[in-house]
Every structure is written in structure tokens, then in C-alpha cells.
Amino acid sequence: MNILLAGGAGYIGSHTAVSLLDAGHDVIIADNFANSSPVAVERVREVSGKPVTCYRADVCDKAAMERIFQENNIDCIVHFAALKGVGESVEIPVAYYRNNIDTTLTLLECMAKFGVRNMVFSSSATVYGDENPIPYAETMRRGSSSHPYGWTKIFMEQIFEDAAKADPNLSVVLLRYFNPIGAHPSGRMGEDPRGVPNNLMPYISQVAVGRREKLTVFGGDYPTPDGTCRRDYLHVMDLAEGHLEAVEYAAAHKGAEAFNLGTGTPYSVLEIIRAFETATGVSIPYAIGDRRAGDLPEFWADASKAERVLCWTAKRDLTEMCRDTWNWQSHNPKGYEE
Numbered sequence: 001m002n003i004l005l006a007g008g009a010g011y012i013g014s015h016t017a018v019s020l021l022d023a024g025h026d027v028i029i030a031d032n033f034a035n036s037s038p039v040a041v042e043r044v045r046e047v048s049g050k051p052v053t054c055y056r057a058d059v060c061d062k063a064a065m066e067r068i069f070q071e072n073n074i075d076c077i078v079h080f081a082a083l084k085g086v087g088e089s090v091e092i093p094v095a096y097y098r099n100n101i102d103t104t105l106t107l108l109e110c111m112a113k114f115g116v117r118n119m120v121f122s123s124s125a126t127v128y129g130d131e132n133p134i135p136y137a138e139t140m141r142r143g144s145s146s147h148p149y150g151w152t153k154i155f156m157e158q159i160f161e162d163a164a165k166a167d168p169n170l171s172v173v174l175l176r177y178f179n180p181i182g183a184h185p186s187g188r189m190g191e192d193p194r195g196v197p198n199n200l201m202p203y204i205s206q207v208a209v210g211r212r213e214k215l216t217v218f219g220g221d222y223p224t225p226d227g228t229c230r231r232d233y234l235h236v237m238d239l240a241e242g243h244l245e246a247v248e249y250a251a252a253h254k255g256a257e258a259f260n261l262g263t264g265t266p267y268s269v270l271e272i273i274r275a276f277e278t279a280t281g282v283s284i285p286y287a288i289g290d291r292r293a294g295d296l297p298e299f300w301a302d303a304s305k306a307e308r309v310l311c312w313t314a315k316r317d318l319t320e321m322c323r324d325t326w327n328w329q330s331h332n333p334k335g336y337e338e
């Protein structure tokens with residue numbers, strides 16, 4: 001299949017590109033590089049040994065996107081083109097709604113115009129909100145969010161469901177990611193956040209490589225076994241392979257359907273620090289600080305639907321997640337900027 005990765009130069013998009021290319025698909029990337037690097041696309045070509053067509057284009061730009069649809073016979077889209085900072089979304093909510101909703105509507109309009117029927121959407125566990133019991137299952141209703149980023153994911157899922165209801169030819173797979181970490185095992189691709197990392201694993205790996213002095217653990221008094229928050233971390237290559245299954249599922253089905261992509265096993269912040277130290281031999285100085293606004297004590301996936309329906313399960317364990325993160329970070333201390 002010819003697969004358009006909208007926002008495909010980012011962390012999850014670039015790893016997904018490699019999985020799709022390895023499986024024999026052709027990949028077209030459209031990215032404005034607002035939070036990603038063209039070097040990542042070079043690395044996708046290098047690691048896969050395959051050509052990749054890449055456009056520097058804002059997915060909100062309808063004329064630019066129509067040109068891409070015109071020039072390529074696209075069978076399926078994977079939509080990663082979104083702003084993703086929880087804290088930043090509270091500061092500039094309008095920019096988040098404008099970008100995330102606009103990219104989605106532009107892609108849906110292009111799909112209608114060019115007769116493209118299959119879409120895989122990069123959603124998040126955040127759509128479960130804080131009202132649902134854990135583990136989260138796809139049978140639960142979407143919750144409400146404490147931040148605009150989360151609302152954009154909730155709204156985007158709703159938009160896709162409405163579009164699929166109205167057009168019986170449309171097929172949309174909503175992939176609800178839990179916490180992706182790790183990197184491609186080659187050490188040539190990984191997560192490269194701009195500025196101070198918001199997420200735990202990139203912060204740990206930047207402490208390990210000497211870019212940051214110490215980690216602050218956000219809260220040590222949660223109602224969890226060791227007082228720190230628990231999350232469902234999964235290897236980014238497992239997540240990437242989930243997209244491969246989703247693309248194939250979308251091609252064979254109609255309507256909108258959601259799947260959790262997680263391992264089903266939670267780890268606490270302290271367990272992640274210890275696992276990283278054991279896997280790499282590098283010690284991570286840390287201090288327990290205040291809770292971060294909006295963090296839930298714990299959540300993890302009921303991962304049984306993806307296993308039953310997509311035949312997908314996460315295969316890589318926490319040691320591998322830590323080892324691959326370190327392999328990437330230690331060989332690329334400044335990320336894609338050499």
C-alpha cells in the first residue's frame with residue numbers, strides 16, 4: 001500500500017515509517033518540522049534501506065495537501081500531525097485547537113475529494129479522562145480532560161466517528177497509545193524533544209547523558225505501592241508494529257473502531273529509574289518534588305482487544321525499552337542535531 005504519514009517525521013511517525021517499509025509498504029511523509037527534524041527522515045531511509053517521499057508541508061495547508069494527494073496514489077493515511085504538549089496546551093489552547101482540529105478536517109476533506117477511504121489515527125489513553133476505572137477498556141465511554149491537548153484528542157475521535165457514520169465507505173482505526181518509550185535498536189532513531197523534556201524517559205536519558213543535572217519525581221505521596229505514579233510504558237517499536245496491524249485492519253473493515261496499544265502492566269516512576277539504571281549501568285540522580293498538575297495516580301491498558309482483533313501484543317520488555325533508549329541517547333547526545 002501507499003501510506004501517507006501526516007506528521008510522519010516525529011518520534012512515533014518515524015518509527016512507524018520503518019515498520020511499514022520493512023513490511024513492504026511505500027511511505028510518503030508530510031511534515032512541517034515544527035517539532036521534528038528532516039534528519040529523522042534521512043535516518044528512516046538509512047535504517048530501512050528504502051526510498052521515502054517527503055514533503056515539507058503543514059497538514060493544515062489544504063492546497064499543499066491536495067497536491068500531495070494528487071501526486072501520490074494514497075491507499076491509507078496515518079495521522080500523527082498534532083501538537084502534543086499537555087502543559088503548553090493550557091498556555092496556548094487556541095493554537096492547539098486550531099492545529100489539531102484543522103489537520104484532521106483537512107485530511108478528511110482530502111480523503112473525500114480523492115476517494116481515500118482508510119485512516120489510522122494517533123489517539124491517546126488521555127481520552128479515557130479521569131472518570132473511568134482502570135484498566136481502561138475500549139468499551140468505556142470517553143471521559144473529560146483536564147487540558148486542551150486531551151480535549152483535542154477527544155474531539156478528533158468524535159469527528160472521525162461522525163465522519164465514518166455518515167460515509168459507510170470510510171474506515172478509521174483510533175489507536176489509543178499508552179506511554180511509548182524506547183528507540184529503534186540501531187541507535188540511529190529515537191525521541192528528540194525540543195527544549196526541556198515534558199515526558200519521563202527523555203528526561204531520564206538526558207540526565208544520564210549529562211544534559212540535565214537531576215530528575216524531579218513529580219510527587220511521592222500518591223495512593224500507589226511506592227507513592228509515585230504508575231503508567232503503562234510500551235516500546236516504540238511495538239507501537240510502530242501496532243500501526244502496521246491497524247493499517248491492514250483498516251483496509252479490510254469499515255466504520256470507526258478504537259484499540260488500546262499498551263502492555264497492560266504498569267510501572268512506577270521509581271521502578272522506571274531503577275530499570276534504567278540496571279539496564280545501562282548509569283545512575284540517575286533524582287529528588288522527589290511536588291505533584292504535577294493534572295497527573296493521574298495510575299492508569300494502564302486492558303490490552304486484550306488489540307490482541308484478540310489485531311493479533312497484536314507488545315513483545316519488548318522494560319529492559320529492552322531502557323537499553324534502546326540509552327543506545328540512542330548515548331550515541332546521539334544532542335538528538336538529531338549532530
Ligand code: UFG
Pocket residue numbers: 084086124125126149150178179198199200201203215216217218219228229230231269292294295296
Ligand atoms: N514524571 C516525573 N518527572 C518528569 C516527567 C514525568 O516524575 O520529569 C512522571 C509524571 O509525573 C508521570 C510519569 O512520570 O507520573 C509519566 O509522565 P509522562 O509525562 O512521561 O507521561 P504522562 O503519563 O503524563 O503523559 C501521557 C502522554 C500524554 C497524555 C497524558 C495524559 O504522554 O500524551 O499521558 O495524562 F496526554
